[in-house]
Amino acid sequence: MKGGIAVLDFGGQYSHLICRRIRGLGVYASLFPFDTPLVELEKMGVAAVILSGGPASVYDSSSPHPDEKLLHGSLPVLGICYGYQLIVQANGGEVGRASKREYGKSSLKITERSGLFTGIAQDKISCWMSHSDSALRLPEGMAVLGVSDNSPYAAVRSSDGKLFGVQFHPEVAHTEKGDAILSNFIFNVSGAKRGWDMSGFLSETITDLESRIDGRVLCAVSGGVDSSVASVLLNRAVPEMLQCVFIDTGLLRHGEAAEVSKFLHDDLRVPIEFVDASQQFLSRLKGVADPEEKRKIIGKVFAEVFESYARTHGPFKFLAQGTLYPDVIESGRSSAPASIIKTHHNVGGLPKDLSMAVVEPLKELYKDEVRSLGALLGLPAKVLQRHPFPGPGLAVRIIGEVTDEKLRACRDSNRVVEEVLVEEGIYNKVWQGFAYLGDDRVTGVLGDERKVGYQVTVKLVESIDAMTADWYRATPEVLEKISTRITNEVEGVVSVVYAISSKPPATIEPQ
Ligand code: XMP
Numbered sequence: 382m383k384g385g386i387a388v389l390d391f392g393g394q395y396s397h398l399i400c401r402r403i404r405g406l407g408v409y410a411s412l413f414p415f416d417t418p419l420v421e422l423e424k425m426g427v428a429a430v431i432l433s434g435g436p437a438s439v440y441d442s443s444s445p446h447p448d449e450k451l452l453h454g455s456l457p458v459l460g461i462c463y464g465y466q467l468i469v470q471a472n473g474g475e476v477g478r479a480s481k482r483e484y485g486k487s488s489l490k491i492t493e494r495s496g497l498f499t500g501i502a503q504d505k506i507s508c509w510m511s512h513s514d515s516a517l518r519l520p521e522g523m524a525v526l527g528v529s530d531n532s533p534y535a536a537v538r539s540s541d542g543k544l545f546g547v548q549f550h551p552e553v554a555h556t557e558k559g560d561a562i563l564s565n566f567i568f569n570v571s572g573a574k575r576g577w578d579m580s581g582f583l584s585e586t587i588t589d590l591e592s593r594i595d596g597r598v599l600c601a602v603s604g605g606v607d608s609s610v611a612s613v614l615l616n617r618a619v620p621e622m623l624q625c626v627f628i629d630t631g632l633l634r635h636g637e638a639a640e641v642s643k644f645l646h647d648d649l650r651v652p653i654e655f656v657d658a659s660q661q662f663l664s665r666l667k668g669v670a671d672p673e674e675k676r677k678i679i680g681k682v683f684a685e686v687f688e689s690y691a692r693t694h695g696p697f698k699f700l701a702q703g704t705l706y707p708d709v710i711e712s713g714r715s716s717a718p719a720s721i722i723k724t725h726h727n728v729g730g731l732p733k734d735l736s737m738a739v740v741e742p743l744k745e746l747y748k749d750e751v752r753s754l755g756a757l758l759g760l761p762a763k764v765l766q767r768h769p770f771p772g773p774g775l776a777v778r779i780i781g782e783v784t785d786e787k788l789r790a791c792r793d794s795n796r797v798v799e800e801v802l803v804e805e806g807i808y809n810k811v812w813q814g815f816a817y818l819g820d821d822r823v824t825g826v827l828g829d830e831r832k833v834g835y836q837v838t839v840k841l842v843e844s845i846d847a848m849t850a851d852w853y854r855a856t857p858e859v860l861e862k863i864s865t866r867i868t869n870e871v872e873g874v875v876s877v878v879y880a881i882s883s884k885p886p887a888t889i890e891p892q
Contacts, residue, residue: 383426384574385409386567389417391435391445391463394511397706398848399431399461399552399563401747406564407575419448419455429457429571432464434550438514439466439476454543457571459497462512465537465546472520472539481531483510485883489535489549493526496538496570497545497562506557508535508549509849511885515548545570554845579753583614586742590618596698598740599691600625602653604633604641605770607703607743610755614742615701616651617758624652624697626690628683631659632774632788635796644764654694658686663783670781672892679773691737700737704744705751747846768799768813769847777892780819786873787835791818793871794837801863802841811853812844816867817891818874825868825875834875839863841879842889850884 386403390396390412403410413422415435422430430451437444451458452471460468466476489508491498508529516534519525527536527547535548545566551559567573600615602608602625612625625645629638638655645651665678691697743751748769755765771777775791794816802808817840822833839860841853864877880887 382409382411384428384576385411385426386429386431386571386573387417387422387425387427388412388431388433389415389447389451389464391415391433391437391467393434393436393461393463395550395552395848396433396435398747398846399433401706401750401846402552402560402563403431403567404577404750406560406567407577408567408573409577415445415447417448419450422451422456427456428573429459429567431566432458432460432467434462434464434511437463439463439470440514452544454539454541457543457566458545459566459570460544460546461550461552462548463514465548466514466516468544468546469516469520469523469534469537472523472544474516474520474523475518476514477517479513479515479531482513483529483531483548484512484885485510486555487529487531487549489527489529491527491536493524493538495526496542497526497536497547497565499565499569501558501561503558508551508556508559509553510549512548516546542570553849555849555851579750580757583754583757586614587618590615590740590742594619594622594699594740596622597624597696598622598699598701599695599697599737600701601687602627602641602645602651602703603770603772604637604645604767605703606748606755606765606767607705607751609641609645609703609760609764610751610758611701611703611741611743612645612651612653613649613755613758613760615740616649622699623701624694625654626687626694627653627655628686628690629655629657629659630662630679630683630774632662632679632776632783634770634775634799635792644761649760654690656686656690658682661686663785663788666776666783668782672777672780675776675783675892676773679776683772697737699740701740701742703751704741706745706747749845766809768808768811768815771890777890778815778817780817780891782820787818787820790835790837790871790873791816794818794839794867794874797866797870798839798841798863801859801866805859805862807855807859810843811841812847812850813889814839814841814853816840823876827875832875834873836876836878837867837871837874838878838880838891839867840889840891842884844884844889847889848884850889852879852881852883855879 388399400410487510522540529535532548537546551562602612615623752765779787802814818837821836823836842850844850
C-alpha cells in the first residue's frame, strides 16, 4: 500500500471502479471501509485518499462519516460526489437538496486548470453526474475549478491545494478526460508511485492459488470470458487438481457448446466435461413469466445439476468461479452499504450445502482487466473479445414465458446481430450487442399476406465495465442490415426496433 491510494467506500455504485481506474494508471489502489482511521492509513503509507460517492445525504444524522481529521487536509484528499459534500460540510460550507437533480450526462466548464485539470486542453468536457444533493455554499477559501449546467461548484479545491472535490464521477467511462483528472490528482497532487500491473497480478495469483489449493477443484465454465480465464488460470496454477464442467442450459447462444469444446478442451487442454441439461431447464421454466421467478428457477436447476455432478464425480474440496467485481457489487454481496441493483447475477445461484470452499481468483477485477489477464494466459483474441453473456442466458432476453418458439427466434436473432457486427467490423467497438423479444406481436405483410409476428428489439451498447453504458450510435446501414436479415431469416419475426436507453436508468439486459 506504500505510495498507493486508499479509496474509502461510502457505498456508491462506483466505489470499486475508482480503484480499478487508478490501477489502470499503474498505481496500487484498494477499497477501505469509510471509517478507517487516519492513523491506520498513515501507517500503511498511502499517498492520498479518495472519498467515494454514496447514496446517503451528509446532513442526515445516520449518514456515514470518515475520520474527521481526513477532511481537513492532513493527507491529499479527493472527494467524489458524496465524498465531496463531506469535505464541504466539514469545512464550514453548506450542503442541501440541489435545485435541479442531475442524473446522467452533463457538461462541465473548466474555470481554473490548477490541480485536477492541468494539461486538459478543452474548456468544456462532458461528465457523468448522479446526485440529488449539492454544495449550496462553499467553505471560506475554497476555489471553484469548474461549473456544470446545474452546479456552480462542480469542481473545487482548498486554498492549500490538498483537498479537492468533484460533484461528477471522473471514474466512469462516460466522463471525458476522467483518467486525466484522476491522474492529475494521484501524480501531481499526491505524488503516488507507479508499480501495479497485470503480469504482477498474474504471478501473485498463481502463487496464491498454489499455496491455497490443496485438494480437487471443480470449476463451472460457460464459454464466457470470465469462466474461461478462471479455468485457464487454475489449469496453470494447479493442473492436476482441476476438473471443469460445462452445463448446457438450453439457453445458450448459437453453437456455444461446440466452440467451448474446441478452444478450451482441444486447444488449451483444460480438463472439461459437458453435461446437457437443457430439458431440465426448459421444462422447469414452462409457464413461468415473472423475471425474478425465472432467474430463481435457473439458479436452482443449475445448482441441482452442478451438485449432482459434484457428488458423482467428487469429492471436490474447492469450487472455482469466474466472478468479477461487478457481479459481486451488483448482487449486493459487497461489504459496502451500496444499494442492490439486481439480485440475479450468478454469484447468487451457488449450491449452498456442497461444503466446498469457494475460490474466486478474479473477484477484484473488471472485464477489461480480465481480458488483459486472459491475453497473458494465451487465450485466443476471439474468445477474449466475445461479448459478455449473462449466466441465465437467453432467458433474460425473453420477456415473459420462455417458449420453444420465442427461444428459437431469440437465439436466431442474437446470431444475426453478432454476425452483422463481425461482418461490418464493429464487433469490438460494441461492448455488447444482442436482441431480445417479448410477447408483443405486431402486424406485418409478408408477400401479399398480412401476418402477425414478433417484434424484436436490437440493443448495441458501449461500455467499459458494464457499470454504466450508453447506446451505440450505429449507422443506418448497419441497423438496416440487422433488421432486414432478422425479418428475412428468423421465422415469426416481422418487426425490429433499436433500443436507445443508457445505463442508468436502464440496465443492459432487459430483465
Ligand atoms: P445489467 O443488465 O445488470 O448487466 O446492466 C451488466 C452486465 O452483466 C451481464 N449480466 C449478467 N451476467 N449473470 C451474469 O453472469 C447474470 O445474471 C447477468 N445479468 C446481466 C450483462 O449481460 C451485462 O454485461
